[in-house]
Amino acid sequence: MSALNINNLQNTFQDALNFGGSPGAVSTSPTQSFMNSLPQRLNAAKQQKVLKPFSTGDMKILLLENVNQTAIEIFKQQGYQVEFHKTAMGEDELLGKIKDFHAIGIRSKTKLTAKVLEQAKNLICIGCFCIGTNQVDLNYAADKGIAVFNSPFSNSRSVAELVIAEIITLARQLGDRSIELHTGTWNKVSARCWEVRGKTLGIIGYGHIGSQLSVLAEAMGLHVIYYDIVTIMALGTAKQVATLDELLNKADFVSLHVPETPETRNMLSAPQFAAMKDGAYVINASRGTVVDIPALVQAMKANKIAGAALDVYPNEPGKNGAGTYNDDLNSWTSELVSLPNVVLTPHIGGSTEEAQTAIGIEVSNALSKYINEGNSVGAVNFPEVSLRSLDLDQENTVRVLYIHQNIPGVLKTVNNILSNHNIEKQFSDSNGNIAYLMADISQVNQSDIKQIYEELNQTSAKISIRLLY
Protein backbone atom coordinates (compact mmCIF):
# COMPACT_ATOMS: atom_id res chain seq x y z
CA MET A 1 0.00 0.00 0.00
CA SER A 2 1.44 3.41 -0.96
CA ALA A 3 2.13 6.26 1.45
CA LEU A 4 -0.58 8.28 -0.31
CA ASN A 5 -3.16 5.54 0.29
CA ILE A 6 -2.20 5.32 3.93
CA ASN A 7 -2.62 9.07 4.27
CA ASN A 8 -6.04 8.86 2.65
CA LEU A 9 -7.03 6.05 4.99
CA GLN A 10 -5.77 8.02 7.97
CA ASN A 11 -7.84 11.02 6.91
CA THR A 12 -10.96 8.89 6.46
CA PHE A 13 -10.39 7.30 9.82
CA GLN A 14 -9.82 10.64 11.56
CA ASP A 15 -12.96 12.06 9.91
CA ALA A 16 -14.96 9.07 11.10
CA LEU A 17 -13.80 9.66 14.65
CA ASN A 18 -14.35 13.39 14.28
CA PHE A 19 -10.97 14.41 15.60
CA GLY A 20 -7.98 16.01 13.96
CA GLY A 21 -4.95 14.13 12.73
CA SER A 22 -2.22 16.40 14.05
CA PRO A 23 0.34 14.97 16.42
CA GLY A 24 -1.35 16.80 19.30
CA ALA A 25 -4.94 15.79 18.53
CA VAL A 26 -6.62 13.05 20.51
CA SER A 27 -10.04 11.47 20.85
CA THR A 28 -10.36 12.08 24.56
CA SER A 29 -8.29 14.29 26.74
CA PRO A 30 -7.45 14.71 30.39
CA THR A 31 -8.68 18.29 30.41
CA GLN A 32 -11.40 20.14 28.58
CA SER A 33 -9.06 23.08 28.04
CA PHE A 34 -6.77 20.72 26.17
CA MET A 35 -9.62 19.93 23.76
CA ASN A 36 -10.66 23.57 23.60
CA SER A 37 -7.21 24.44 22.33
CA LEU A 38 -7.59 22.03 19.39
CA PRO A 39 -8.11 24.68 16.67
CA GLN A 40 -5.02 26.63 17.73
CA ARG A 41 -2.99 23.47 17.92
CA LEU A 42 -4.14 22.38 14.47
CA ASN A 43 -2.97 25.77 13.19
CA ALA A 44 0.33 25.39 14.92
CA ALA A 45 0.82 21.85 13.65
CA LYS A 46 2.98 22.95 10.72
CA GLN A 47 5.65 24.39 13.00
CA GLN A 48 5.79 21.59 15.54
CA LYS A 49 9.17 20.33 16.56
CA VAL A 50 9.76 16.66 15.84
CA LEU A 51 11.26 15.14 18.94
CA LYS A 52 14.18 12.78 18.55
CA PRO A 53 14.48 10.57 21.57
CA PHE A 54 17.13 8.44 19.91
CA SER A 55 17.89 7.44 16.43
CA THR A 56 14.44 6.33 15.26
CA GLY A 57 16.18 3.73 13.12
CA ASP A 58 17.18 1.94 16.32
CA MET A 59 13.56 1.55 17.38
CA LYS A 60 12.50 -2.08 16.92
CA ILE A 61 8.88 -3.14 16.64
CA LEU A 62 7.73 -6.77 16.72
CA LEU A 63 4.39 -7.30 14.96
CA LEU A 64 2.63 -10.65 15.38
CA GLU A 65 -0.67 -12.28 14.35
CA ASN A 66 -0.88 -10.77 10.88
CA VAL A 67 -1.48 -7.25 12.16
CA ASN A 68 -2.80 -5.13 9.28
CA GLN A 69 -0.35 -3.83 6.64
CA THR A 70 -1.38 -0.24 7.40
CA ALA A 71 0.44 -0.57 10.73
CA ILE A 72 3.62 -1.77 9.05
CA GLU A 73 3.52 1.18 6.65
CA ILE A 74 2.98 3.70 9.44
CA PHE A 75 5.82 2.30 11.55
CA LYS A 76 8.14 2.23 8.52
CA GLN A 77 7.24 5.85 7.75
CA GLN A 78 8.48 6.64 11.26
CA GLY A 79 11.78 5.00 10.36
CA TYR A 80 11.37 2.14 12.84
CA GLN A 81 12.67 -1.37 12.20
CA VAL A 82 9.70 -3.74 11.87
CA GLU A 83 9.75 -7.51 12.28
CA PHE A 84 6.46 -9.00 11.09
CA HIS A 85 5.04 -12.49 11.66
CA LYS A 86 1.72 -13.85 10.46
CA THR A 87 1.20 -16.08 13.48
CA ALA A 88 1.07 -15.71 17.25
CA MET A 89 4.17 -16.53 19.31
CA GLY A 90 4.25 -18.98 22.19
CA GLU A 91 5.82 -18.22 25.56
CA ASP A 92 9.15 -19.96 24.88
CA GLU A 93 9.73 -18.14 21.60
CA LEU A 94 8.76 -14.80 23.14
CA LEU A 95 11.09 -15.32 26.09
CA GLY A 96 14.02 -15.56 23.70
CA LYS A 97 12.98 -12.63 21.57
CA ILE A 98 11.20 -9.91 23.48
CA LYS A 99 14.25 -8.31 25.12
CA ASP A 100 15.35 -6.91 21.73
CA PHE A 101 12.17 -4.93 21.06
CA HIS A 102 10.90 -1.50 22.12
CA ALA A 103 7.29 -2.13 21.12
CA ILE A 104 5.18 -5.16 20.31
CA GLY A 105 1.92 -5.42 18.38
CA ILE A 106 -0.36 -8.42 18.96
CA ARG A 107 -3.99 -9.48 18.54
CA SER A 108 -5.90 -11.87 20.79
CA LYS A 109 -3.71 -15.00 20.69
CA THR A 110 -0.29 -13.90 21.98
CA LYS A 111 -0.14 -14.06 25.75
CA LEU A 112 2.04 -11.37 27.31
CA THR A 113 2.35 -12.86 30.78
CA ALA A 114 4.37 -11.52 33.72
CA LYS A 115 7.03 -14.14 32.88
CA VAL A 116 7.37 -12.79 29.33
CA LEU A 117 7.22 -9.12 30.35
CA GLU A 118 9.91 -9.68 32.97
CA GLN A 119 12.31 -10.37 30.08
CA ALA A 120 11.12 -7.32 28.12
CA LYS A 121 13.98 -5.10 29.24
CA ASN A 122 13.59 -2.55 26.43
CA LEU A 123 9.82 -2.62 25.98
CA ILE A 124 8.18 0.81 26.13
CA CYS A 125 4.69 -0.06 24.95
CA ILE A 126 2.34 -2.79 23.77
CA GLY A 127 -0.29 -2.43 21.06
CA CYS A 128 -3.29 -4.79 21.14
CA PHE A 129 -4.57 -4.52 17.58
CA CYS A 130 -8.05 -5.50 18.79
CA ILE A 131 -10.56 -4.61 21.53
CA GLY A 132 -9.75 -7.28 24.12
CA THR A 133 -6.70 -6.79 26.37
CA ASN A 134 -7.18 -9.87 28.57
CA GLN A 135 -4.19 -11.53 26.83
CA VAL A 136 -1.83 -9.04 28.51
CA ASP A 137 -0.97 -8.92 32.21
CA LEU A 138 -1.98 -5.25 32.40
CA ASN A 139 -1.04 -4.67 36.04
CA TYR A 140 2.38 -6.21 35.66
CA ALA A 141 2.98 -4.19 32.51
CA ALA A 142 2.03 -0.98 34.36
CA ASP A 143 4.33 -1.88 37.26
CA LYS A 144 7.16 -2.18 34.72
CA GLY A 145 6.25 1.19 33.17
CA ILE A 146 4.96 -0.39 29.94
CA ALA A 147 1.92 1.36 28.48
CA VAL A 148 -0.70 -0.82 26.76
CA PHE A 149 -2.93 0.53 23.97
CA ASN A 150 -5.85 -1.08 22.14
CA SER A 151 -8.51 -0.16 19.63
CA PRO A 152 -11.67 0.24 21.70
CA PHE A 153 -14.32 0.26 18.98
CA SER A 154 -12.95 -0.05 15.45
CA ASN A 155 -14.29 -3.60 14.97
CA SER A 156 -17.54 -3.24 16.97
CA ARG A 157 -19.72 -2.86 13.88
CA SER A 158 -18.16 -5.93 12.24
CA VAL A 159 -18.97 -8.07 15.30
CA ALA A 160 -22.53 -6.74 15.49
CA GLU A 161 -23.12 -7.54 11.81
CA LEU A 162 -21.78 -11.09 12.26
CA VAL A 163 -24.18 -11.64 15.16
CA ILE A 164 -27.13 -10.40 13.07
CA ALA A 165 -26.19 -12.96 10.41
CA GLU A 166 -25.99 -15.66 13.08
CA ILE A 167 -29.42 -14.88 14.53
CA ILE A 168 -31.07 -15.64 11.19
CA THR A 169 -28.70 -18.52 10.46
CA LEU A 170 -29.71 -20.24 13.71
CA ALA A 171 -33.42 -19.46 13.36
CA ARG A 172 -33.44 -21.01 9.85
CA GLN A 173 -30.89 -23.80 10.51
CA LEU A 174 -28.86 -22.49 7.58
CA GLY A 175 -25.61 -24.08 8.71
CA ASP A 176 -27.10 -27.57 8.63
CA ARG A 177 -28.93 -27.07 5.30
CA SER A 178 -25.71 -25.81 3.73
CA ILE A 179 -23.59 -28.71 5.03
CA GLU A 180 -26.28 -31.19 3.84
CA LEU A 181 -26.36 -29.75 0.33
CA HIS A 182 -22.57 -29.60 0.13
CA THR A 183 -22.64 -33.35 0.77
CA GLY A 184 -25.45 -34.07 -1.73
CA THR A 185 -28.52 -34.14 0.56
CA TRP A 186 -31.66 -32.18 -0.41
CA ASN A 187 -33.58 -31.55 2.85
CA LYS A 188 -36.39 -28.99 2.35
CA VAL A 189 -37.88 -28.51 5.84
CA SER A 190 -39.77 -25.84 7.77
CA ALA A 191 -40.14 -27.60 11.13
CA ARG A 192 -38.58 -25.50 13.93
CA CYS A 193 -37.45 -22.84 11.44
CA TRP A 194 -38.63 -19.35 12.40
CA GLU A 195 -38.80 -15.73 11.34
CA VAL A 196 -36.90 -13.45 13.71
CA ARG A 197 -39.54 -10.69 13.51
CA GLY A 198 -41.28 -10.31 16.88
CA LYS A 199 -38.81 -12.53 18.77
CA THR A 200 -36.81 -11.26 21.75
CA LEU A 201 -33.05 -10.75 21.67
CA GLY A 202 -31.34 -10.67 25.07
CA ILE A 203 -27.98 -8.87 24.98
CA ILE A 204 -25.57 -9.47 27.87
CA GLY A 205 -23.16 -6.52 28.02
CA TYR A 206 -24.53 -3.34 26.41
CA GLY A 207 -21.22 -1.67 25.52
CA HIS A 208 -19.89 -0.75 22.10
CA ILE A 209 -20.87 -4.03 20.44
CA GLY A 210 -24.01 -4.85 22.43
CA SER A 211 -25.57 -1.43 21.80
CA GLN A 212 -24.67 -1.50 18.09
CA LEU A 213 -26.28 -4.93 17.83
CA SER A 214 -29.37 -3.58 19.59
CA VAL A 215 -29.92 -0.96 16.87
CA LEU A 216 -29.46 -3.44 14.01
CA ALA A 217 -31.71 -6.05 15.65
CA GLU A 218 -34.58 -3.61 16.19
CA ALA A 219 -34.44 -2.71 12.51
CA MET A 220 -35.26 -6.36 11.77
CA GLY A 221 -38.28 -6.32 14.10
CA LEU A 222 -36.69 -8.02 17.12
CA HIS A 223 -37.57 -6.83 20.63
CA VAL A 224 -34.35 -6.09 22.53
CA ILE A 225 -33.70 -6.49 26.24
CA TYR A 226 -30.27 -6.22 27.82
CA TYR A 227 -28.45 -6.90 31.05
CA ASP A 228 -25.35 -4.97 32.16
CA ILE A 229 -23.63 -4.37 35.49
CA VAL A 230 -23.95 -0.63 34.93
CA THR A 231 -27.06 1.34 34.06
CA ILE A 232 -26.81 2.27 30.40
CA MET A 233 -29.11 4.42 28.29
CA ALA A 234 -31.30 2.24 26.07
CA LEU A 235 -31.12 2.85 22.34
CA GLY A 236 -34.36 2.77 20.34
CA THR A 237 -37.02 0.88 22.30
CA ALA A 238 -34.62 -1.58 23.96
CA LYS A 239 -35.10 -2.18 27.69
CA GLN A 240 -32.52 -2.85 30.39
CA VAL A 241 -33.52 -5.67 32.74
CA ALA A 242 -32.47 -5.85 36.38
CA THR A 243 -31.06 -9.37 36.51
CA LEU A 244 -29.39 -11.90 34.27
CA ASP A 245 -32.13 -14.40 35.15
CA GLU A 246 -34.83 -12.02 33.94
CA LEU A 247 -33.05 -11.75 30.59
CA LEU A 248 -32.61 -15.53 30.35
CA ASN A 249 -36.31 -16.14 31.16
CA LYS A 250 -37.51 -13.79 28.43
CA ALA A 251 -35.07 -14.02 25.50
CA ASP A 252 -35.40 -16.24 22.41
CA PHE A 253 -31.81 -15.36 21.42
CA VAL A 254 -29.10 -14.67 24.01
CA SER A 255 -25.96 -12.92 22.76
CA LEU A 256 -22.92 -12.26 24.96
CA HIS A 257 -20.83 -9.08 24.68
CA VAL A 258 -18.93 -8.86 27.95
CA PRO A 259 -15.15 -8.75 28.49
CA GLU A 260 -13.23 -11.68 29.95
CA THR A 261 -13.07 -11.07 33.71
CA PRO A 262 -13.24 -13.35 36.77
CA GLU A 263 -16.96 -12.39 37.03
CA THR A 264 -17.80 -13.35 33.44
CA ARG A 265 -16.09 -16.75 33.56
CA ASN A 266 -18.74 -19.44 32.83
CA MET A 267 -21.41 -16.75 32.98
CA LEU A 268 -23.62 -19.15 31.04
CA SER A 269 -23.42 -22.59 32.65
CA ALA A 270 -25.95 -25.34 33.56
CA PRO A 271 -28.16 -23.18 35.89
CA GLN A 272 -28.32 -20.38 33.31
CA PHE A 273 -29.21 -22.76 30.46
CA ALA A 274 -31.93 -24.21 32.71
CA ALA A 275 -33.30 -20.67 33.25
CA MET A 276 -33.58 -20.04 29.50
CA LYS A 277 -36.72 -20.53 27.42
CA ASP A 278 -37.14 -23.95 25.80
CA GLY A 279 -35.77 -23.79 22.27
CA ALA A 280 -33.72 -20.62 22.84
CA TYR A 281 -30.48 -19.91 20.97
CA VAL A 282 -27.04 -18.89 22.32
CA ILE A 283 -24.52 -16.68 20.54
CA ASN A 284 -21.04 -16.03 21.90
CA ALA A 285 -18.63 -13.68 20.12
CA SER A 286 -17.09 -12.29 23.32
CA ARG A 287 -14.47 -14.58 24.89
CA GLY A 288 -14.37 -18.37 25.03
CA THR A 289 -14.28 -18.59 28.81
CA VAL A 290 -17.65 -16.84 29.16
CA VAL A 291 -19.70 -19.92 28.15
CA ASP A 292 -19.30 -23.31 29.83
CA ILE A 293 -19.26 -25.33 26.61
CA PRO A 294 -19.69 -28.84 28.12
CA ALA A 295 -22.83 -27.48 29.87
CA LEU A 296 -24.00 -26.02 26.54
CA VAL A 297 -23.49 -29.40 24.86
CA GLN A 298 -25.65 -31.05 27.55
CA ALA A 299 -28.38 -28.38 27.22
CA MET A 300 -28.44 -28.94 23.44
CA LYS A 301 -28.57 -32.71 23.79
CA ALA A 302 -31.55 -32.27 26.15
CA ASN A 303 -33.23 -30.10 23.44
CA LYS A 304 -33.34 -27.18 25.87
CA ILE A 305 -31.18 -25.05 23.56
CA ALA A 306 -32.09 -25.18 19.87
CA GLY A 307 -28.84 -23.87 18.45
CA ALA A 308 -25.62 -22.03 19.15
CA ALA A 309 -23.19 -19.83 17.26
CA LEU A 310 -19.69 -19.65 18.72
CA ASP A 311 -16.85 -17.46 17.46
CA VAL A 312 -14.53 -17.77 20.47
CA TYR A 313 -13.16 -20.69 22.50
CA PRO A 314 -11.21 -21.16 25.76
CA ASN A 315 -8.23 -22.37 23.70
CA GLU A 316 -7.70 -21.20 20.13
CA PRO A 317 -4.99 -22.19 17.61
CA GLY A 318 -2.16 -19.69 17.20
CA LYS A 319 -2.20 -20.02 13.42
CA ASN A 320 -4.46 -21.01 10.52
CA GLY A 321 -4.37 -24.54 9.16
CA ALA A 322 -6.16 -27.86 8.77
CA GLY A 323 -6.48 -30.12 11.80
CA THR A 324 -5.80 -27.40 14.40
CA TYR A 325 -9.33 -27.32 15.88
CA ASN A 326 -9.51 -30.66 17.67
CA ASP A 327 -9.91 -32.45 21.01
CA ASP A 328 -6.27 -31.73 21.92
CA LEU A 329 -7.12 -28.03 21.89
CA ASN A 330 -10.43 -28.34 23.78
CA SER A 331 -11.47 -31.81 24.98
CA TRP A 332 -15.14 -31.35 23.96
CA THR A 333 -14.47 -30.38 20.32
CA SER A 334 -15.66 -33.57 18.59
CA GLU A 335 -18.83 -33.69 20.71
CA LEU A 336 -19.61 -30.06 19.88
CA VAL A 337 -19.08 -30.40 16.12
CA SER A 338 -21.37 -33.43 15.96
CA LEU A 339 -24.41 -31.45 17.22
CA PRO A 340 -27.04 -30.06 14.82
CA ASN A 341 -27.53 -26.32 14.40
CA VAL A 342 -24.16 -25.31 15.79
CA VAL A 343 -22.41 -22.57 13.79
CA LEU A 344 -18.69 -22.37 14.51
CA THR A 345 -16.43 -19.59 13.26
CA PRO A 346 -12.67 -19.13 13.91
CA HIS A 347 -12.74 -15.89 15.96
CA ILE A 348 -13.58 -13.72 12.95
CA GLY A 349 -16.04 -11.32 14.60
CA GLY A 350 -13.72 -8.37 14.00
CA SER A 351 -12.08 -9.75 10.87
CA THR A 352 -13.21 -7.44 8.09
CA GLU A 353 -11.10 -5.28 5.81
CA GLU A 354 -12.71 -2.14 7.25
CA ALA A 355 -12.10 -3.07 10.87
CA GLN A 356 -8.55 -4.34 10.43
CA THR A 357 -7.50 -1.28 8.39
CA ALA A 358 -8.95 1.10 10.98
CA ILE A 359 -7.35 -0.83 13.85
CA GLY A 360 -3.97 -0.91 12.09
CA ILE A 361 -4.00 2.86 11.70
CA GLU A 362 -5.41 3.64 15.14
CA VAL A 363 -3.08 1.47 17.21
CA SER A 364 0.09 2.20 15.24
CA ASN A 365 -0.61 5.94 15.57
CA ALA A 366 -1.16 5.58 19.32
CA LEU A 367 2.11 3.68 19.72
CA SER A 368 4.03 6.18 17.54
CA LYS A 369 2.69 9.12 19.54
CA TYR A 370 3.70 7.46 22.77
CA ILE A 371 7.16 6.52 21.48
CA ASN A 372 7.88 9.88 19.82
CA GLU A 373 6.06 12.34 22.07
CA GLY A 374 5.26 10.50 25.31
CA ASN A 375 1.51 11.06 24.78
CA SER A 376 -0.26 8.22 26.62
CA VAL A 377 -3.87 9.17 25.88
CA GLY A 378 -5.81 5.97 25.17
CA ALA A 379 -3.57 3.72 27.30
CA VAL A 380 -5.66 1.09 29.13
CA ASN A 381 -3.36 0.37 32.09
CA PHE A 382 -1.64 3.66 32.58
CA PRO A 383 -2.18 7.34 33.48
CA GLU A 384 -3.36 9.24 30.40
CA VAL A 385 -1.06 12.24 29.99
CA SER A 386 -0.49 14.58 27.09
CA LEU A 387 1.41 17.83 26.51
CA ARG A 388 1.01 20.10 23.52
CA SER A 389 3.86 19.80 21.06
CA LEU A 390 7.02 21.86 21.26
CA ASP A 391 7.38 24.62 18.66
CA LEU A 392 9.99 24.24 15.96
CA ASP A 393 11.88 27.30 17.14
CA GLN A 394 12.20 26.07 20.73
CA GLU A 395 15.92 25.43 21.00
CA ASN A 396 17.57 23.73 23.94
CA THR A 397 14.32 22.23 25.15
CA VAL A 398 14.00 18.71 26.53
CA ARG A 399 10.86 16.70 27.18
CA VAL A 400 11.12 14.63 30.36
CA LEU A 401 8.99 11.47 30.60
CA TYR A 402 9.15 10.13 34.12
CA ILE A 403 7.13 7.07 35.15
CA HIS A 404 7.16 6.49 38.87
CA GLN A 405 5.53 4.89 41.86
CA ASN A 406 2.51 6.83 43.05
CA ILE A 407 3.82 7.80 46.50
CA PRO A 408 4.10 11.15 48.34
CA GLY A 409 7.01 13.51 47.75
CA VAL A 410 8.08 12.37 44.28
CA LEU A 411 7.18 15.54 42.38
CA LYS A 412 9.03 17.64 44.93
CA THR A 413 12.20 15.60 44.34
CA VAL A 414 11.81 15.61 40.55
CA ASN A 415 11.05 19.32 40.28
CA ASN A 416 14.03 20.02 42.45
CA ILE A 417 16.18 18.22 39.88
CA LEU A 418 14.53 20.14 37.03
CA SER A 419 14.63 23.48 38.85
CA ASN A 420 17.93 24.66 37.35
CA HIS A 421 16.08 24.95 34.07
CA ASN A 422 12.89 26.66 33.04
CA ILE A 423 9.87 24.32 33.32
CA GLU A 424 7.84 25.45 30.32
CA LYS A 425 4.93 23.16 31.07
CA GLN A 426 4.25 19.94 32.89
CA PHE A 427 1.40 17.52 33.49
CA SER A 428 1.17 14.60 35.84
CA ASP A 429 -1.48 11.99 36.52
CA SER A 430 -1.75 8.70 38.35
CA ASN A 431 -3.55 5.42 37.91
CA GLY A 432 -3.40 3.10 40.92
CA ASN A 433 0.21 2.52 41.90
CA ILE A 434 1.62 4.21 38.82
CA ALA A 435 2.10 7.90 38.08
CA TYR A 436 3.42 9.60 34.97
CA LEU A 437 4.94 13.06 34.67
CA MET A 438 5.57 14.84 31.39
CA ALA A 439 7.53 18.08 31.53
CA ASP A 440 9.05 20.34 28.88
CA ILE A 441 12.10 22.16 30.22
CA SER A 442 14.07 24.81 28.38
CA GLN A 443 17.55 26.31 28.71
CA VAL A 444 19.09 22.85 28.68
CA ASN A 445 22.54 22.33 27.17
CA GLN A 446 23.58 19.03 25.62
CA SER A 447 25.86 18.43 28.58
CA ASP A 448 22.94 18.94 31.03
CA ILE A 449 20.93 16.13 29.49
CA LYS A 450 23.13 13.34 30.81
CA GLN A 451 23.17 14.88 34.27
CA ILE A 452 19.38 15.29 34.40
CA TYR A 453 19.02 11.66 33.34
CA GLU A 454 21.45 10.44 35.97
CA GLU A 455 19.85 12.43 38.77
CA LEU A 456 16.35 11.25 37.83
CA ASN A 457 17.65 7.73 37.55
CA GLN A 458 18.77 7.81 41.16
CA THR A 459 15.33 8.77 42.52
CA SER A 460 13.94 5.84 44.50
CA ALA A 461 10.38 6.04 43.08
CA LYS A 462 11.54 5.87 39.45
CA ILE A 463 10.14 3.13 37.22
CA SER A 464 11.42 4.40 33.90
CA ILE A 465 12.70 7.60 32.31
CA ARG A 466 12.89 8.84 28.75
CA LEU A 467 14.27 12.19 27.65
CA LEU A 468 13.16 13.48 24.24
CA TYR A 469 14.90 16.38 22.54
Ligand SMILES: NC(=O)c1ccc[n+]([C@@H]2O[C@H](COP(=O)([O-])OP(=O)(O)OC[C@H]3O[C@@H](n4cnc5c(N)ncnc54)[C@H](O)[C@@H]3O)[C@@H](O)[C@H]2O)c1
Ligand atom coordinates in the same frame (compact mmCIF):
# COMPACT_ATOMS: atom_id res chain seq x y z
N1 LIG B 1 -15.26 -12.05 18.36
C1 LIG B 1 -14.49 -11.02 18.11
O1 LIG B 1 -13.76 -10.98 17.13
C2 LIG B 1 -14.51 -9.86 19.06
C3 LIG B 1 -14.27 -8.58 18.55
C4 LIG B 1 -14.30 -7.51 19.42
C5 LIG B 1 -14.52 -7.72 20.77
N2 LIG B 1 -14.72 -8.96 21.24
C6 LIG B 1 -15.00 -9.19 22.67
O2 LIG B 1 -16.21 -8.54 22.98
C7 LIG B 1 -16.08 -7.94 24.26
C8 LIG B 1 -17.05 -6.78 24.37
O3 LIG B 1 -16.63 -5.75 23.49
P1 LIG B 1 -17.20 -4.27 23.60
O4 LIG B 1 -16.39 -3.45 22.69
O5 LIG B 1 -18.67 -4.25 23.45
O6 LIG B 1 -16.81 -3.94 25.10
P2 LIG B 1 -17.35 -2.74 25.99
O7 LIG B 1 -16.35 -2.57 27.07
O8 LIG B 1 -17.73 -1.60 25.16
O9 LIG B 1 -18.69 -3.35 26.63
C9 LIG B 1 -18.69 -4.41 27.55
C10 LIG B 1 -19.93 -4.25 28.41
O10 LIG B 1 -20.00 -5.39 29.27
C11 LIG B 1 -20.42 -4.93 30.54
N3 LIG B 1 -20.03 -5.90 31.56
C12 LIG B 1 -18.80 -6.11 32.08
N4 LIG B 1 -18.85 -7.10 32.99
C13 LIG B 1 -20.14 -7.52 33.03
C14 LIG B 1 -20.82 -8.50 33.78
N5 LIG B 1 -20.17 -9.26 34.67
N6 LIG B 1 -22.15 -8.64 33.58
C15 LIG B 1 -22.82 -7.86 32.69
N7 LIG B 1 -22.21 -6.91 31.95
C16 LIG B 1 -20.89 -6.74 32.12
C17 LIG B 1 -19.75 -3.58 30.70
O11 LIG B 1 -20.39 -2.79 31.69
C18 LIG B 1 -19.89 -3.00 29.30
O12 LIG B 1 -21.07 -2.25 29.15
C19 LIG B 1 -14.60 -7.53 24.32
O13 LIG B 1 -14.15 -7.44 25.64
C20 LIG B 1 -13.92 -8.63 23.57
O14 LIG B 1 -13.51 -9.62 24.49
C21 LIG B 1 -14.72 -10.04 20.41
Ligand SMILES: O=C(O)CC[C@@H](O)C(=O)O
Ligand atom coordinates in the same frame (compact mmCIF):
# COMPACT_ATOMS: atom_id res chain seq x y z
O1 LIG C 1 -8.41 -9.89 15.98
C1 LIG C 1 -8.34 -10.57 16.98
O2 LIG C 1 -7.54 -11.49 17.15
C2 LIG C 1 -9.26 -10.28 18.18
C3 LIG C 1 -10.59 -9.73 17.79
C4 LIG C 1 -11.46 -9.46 18.99
O3 LIG C 1 -11.60 -10.56 19.81
C5 LIG C 1 -11.06 -8.26 19.79
O4 LIG C 1 -10.81 -8.38 20.99
O5 LIG C 1 -11.04 -7.17 19.20
